[in-house]
Amino acid sequence: MHGAIAPVWDTAPVGPSPELVLAQPPPPSPPSPSQPAAAPRFARLASRYRVYRLPAFLLAAALLAVVGLATVVGLRSFAESAEWVEHSYQVIAELESTLAATRTVESSARGYRLTDRPDLHAEYLSSIPAALSHSAQLIALTRDNPLQHRLARDIERRVRQRLAEIDRLLELHLRDPQQARLSSLTSNGAEQMRALTAVADNMREHERGLLASRDARTERNAALLTALVIGGLLLALSLLALLMLSLWQENRRSRALERESRQALAELEASAAERQRLTERHRSLSHYAGLLQSCQTLEEALDMTAHVIADLIPELGGRCYVLRASQNLAETAARFGREAIASADLLHPNDCWALRRGQVHRSQAHDGGVRCAHLERADPQRAHAGDDDPRWSLCVPLMAQNTSLGLLCLSGARPPREADLALVQSIAEQLSLAIVNLQLRETLRVQSLRDPLTGLFNRRYLEENLQRELLRCQRRHLPLSVLMLDVDHFKRFNDTHGHAAGDALLARIGQLLQELVRNEDIACRYGGEEFTIVLPEADAEAAAQRAERIRAAIAATTIVHLRQTFGPATCSIGLATSQGERDTPQQLLQSADAALYRAKAEGRDRVVDGNRSAAVASDARA
Template identity: 35%
Template sequence: MPLSKISPLRGFLSATVILVALGIYVVANAIQLGADYRLVTRTHEVLRHLDRIETLKHEAVAESRGYLLAGRGEARDRFWRVSGELHREAALLLDLVADNAPQRTRSQKLLEALDRRLALSADAIRTFRPGQAATINASAARVSAIRAGDVDVARRLDQLRQAERVLLALRSQRAERSAWLVLLATGIGIPLSLLLIGQAHRRLARENRVRQQAEAAASASNAELNATVAQLARLSDSMGALSHYSSMLQGASDAQELYEITSTTFRRLFPGLAGMLYVIRASRDHAELIAHWGSPVAPNDPSPEPHACWSVRRHAPYVIDDLRQGMRCPHIGRPAGAEAVHGVCIPLSAHGEVVGWLSLQGEGRGHIADESLAVRLCEQLSLALANVRLRESLRHQAVRDALTGLFNRRYLEESLAREIARCQRRQQPLAVLMMDVDHFKAFNDRHGHAQGDAALAAFARMVREMCRPEDIACRYGGEEFTLILPETDLATALERAEDIRAGAALLRIGDAGGALLRITVSIGVALMPDHGDVGLELMRAGDRALYRAKHEGRDRVAVAAGASAIGAI
């Protein structure tokens, strides 16, 4: 198979197998080369011992002859000393060739020949008497034996040397062959492995380029999802804190709890940073600093314009490496000290609308640590804040009348029962005012529904302005309105009713350039417990009083029958 067709995995596996096999082969040859080197070293040592034996043999012969010729005692002593050394060298030679049977046999025979030759010299020394030199020299038999011994020792030394030289040549040749084989295997195996690895790397790089091109051609939604997954993977160590924060936000009942949870969470996760949370007002004219924690290292505007933050303008986090020198957001002042201050502003955006931003500041230059975690937390805060606002809007729509802004009939029924129970516990009275705009159908027919709606809205606005915080003003339906006055006696209720009636008569409906229209209202008053202690009974009593006021001429206040105070005004 051509190298260009080999897959990256096969290439890497093949290169691995070759390198492993090469390593095993090199180790094995290295072991063999070491063994051959030791054998070569031993052969050289054997040759040195043979040379030493030959030298000692000649020295011993020379000392014996010197003693026999001159009769010097020191020559005799040196002969015996050299003879001992010669025997020790011969014994060492036997140990060196112990693993080679032929050489051991030759060494044993050499030792025997040395013993015979030294024995001749020793006998000559022991039998020598001063003045007998001529007699010894004349002994032809002894001279012939000595010569034969010298020849025998020399021949055996040559045999041993020749055998060791042959072994040396063989062992040296084998060592050289092992070294060349290692070099050959290394020279072939390593380039081949590198070639396979390089080819596999090129194939892998080409496949990566193809895969990257395919990924680049994916849809924008997949790319965004992959980016989100990658960011979540990098923030895996912070998922516990993020999950806890998200669950706490989901359990918050209002915006104030969101701010408190956010302040506590950021103070715990970013202990060395100061934080400021800004929320843009519904009017979009300015933002408000609604929460802060830590010690700010730079002055901050408590009510900046919405576009005073670069993160709001860019719809992305804005990082400032050094607030003293970098491009600061207009809502951040210059730090007073000489130390560097870094920071980041993160927009709070939900459903395509920026509702505020979070500003974090810390001492020193650089970026905020765990900036991606802060961004994730702000995303959760943005969604939670949008959900709270949506819940508040839905709650407002559920209990408020869209035209007048007053509470609707459903909220009226629930609140009336609650307020009756509360006043009963406190043993306090409660008044209910049932109000109706006089001749409203004729007003609509004559001036149009737009003017009719304007009249209802103007009347509702006036009622709201005249209410106490604990009063509950509701649109009962059509042109009918209801006002619940907790802890109010009949005299006070009649006074409030008369104020509302008089105020309605003073209202002017219409544009400044056109004719100004007027309305009047009729009001029926019922009191708990005089006219009942159930919400439905009070409202019916108030309705009956309202009908009586209309029957008596409208634009007046009437009290439900059975009241012990004033009648109708």
């Protein structure tokens, strides 16, 4: 599709457009004093959108209420997040205080043993309760988190062990200083302190991870709340603005309809035949709109449009153009009738005034100054003689939501009727919406089956087609193999080079798989860095050869990302082959997955046949 076009399902009008309805006269009836009753008919037509006003108002009120409720809930969520963040900082602070108090006890005791200063002994005695108090407070703060609570208890236990060791050395120093110095040399105090520090580092990193996740969740909730509030307010204000605009337009339309109703009374008899013809056209147009919504392909919709125009307006001829995806060329997709003024098979959008301006463009054959460049040039001899050429052309752009989709080009040999021009414009509107729907349907179909990063089929497509292919091979007594591929050390690659480089690597691997598989094979992205390849009618030997080629191709591949070359990467592949008619897709995938894990366990960058491994295990058990 061209550009970002929102879904427009069921938005195409199934009946005649308002322009055509207003163009047809009221039903014929003999003049009478009661004839002015035609005016209320126009009034009803002008105010047919009244029924939507109350729902629109209620919707706007509901949106404002939802915005207010979301704001309150968001503020409460922010307050809770702030409390948890403060809690994390308290845990980290108590952890640091515990370590600092323990080191203070250690340094005071060591200083006392070296100098025998009474003030250091007093400092030692006063530091012990602080260390125990901080460790106890750390346990109390982490009761909400089992992992951190377990680490906090471990820290308290190690603090008590260290304090006990320090106290033992100090008592020994008081009894025998020489023996205390010798004992301190063989003491495991340093190891105890390193173990305590290691546990504290682990707890600190985990708490910082919790803090980071809480900060990220807070930012995500803030962005969501901001988008919800802004979107709700804009939508509510838009609905209110549309309500005011509708009231203003209805007031203006009512005054205009009053004037038109007075003029319509004098035109009833003359417009009876014209009304009948327009009614038939409207019926055909409604039928066309219904069929258009049932079209499955763009070619089908364009062919049906060409037949409808040829049936409703046989005196016109022309063609339908469709813009290519690049928006730089429009090509003929369908023709109808006989063209009075020939048009080019291919045209550049700048060659057509309608595509340039996004509006309907009409021109006469003799008016060369405003004719489109893709139309046949007028006869210069006839123009020099002063003869007026009655031929005319009409270019109607096919547009939806300010996006150009194509062009409807018509021409005739006689001056056109305004009703015919309005009918052509209505058909163009219907066709534009149908083209958007068909293009969107095709895009959604491709997106539902393809992985957007690698271009391979997705897991849903695999689950739907593996069962069918397996049953087909089982009916014909043919083998079917499944390869499960996983990129080795992909998480380390992501952590080292970034997720963008990881995505580039996965995209390159997807491209390689598309190049290495057959047309009948099914290459899918199973999830993350895992890929699955279904090889119908391939036995274990052929599948193993194919897997080796894939492994070697990936191992020899490098990628260039942001002017840096990465790789090559390696992969591990598990292989499973259908052994009988009782095999199921789940069994094949599980067998291939188990073989993949064996390949990783055996050193990666290899292919493991799950069936062969299972046979070896069975022989070993026998």
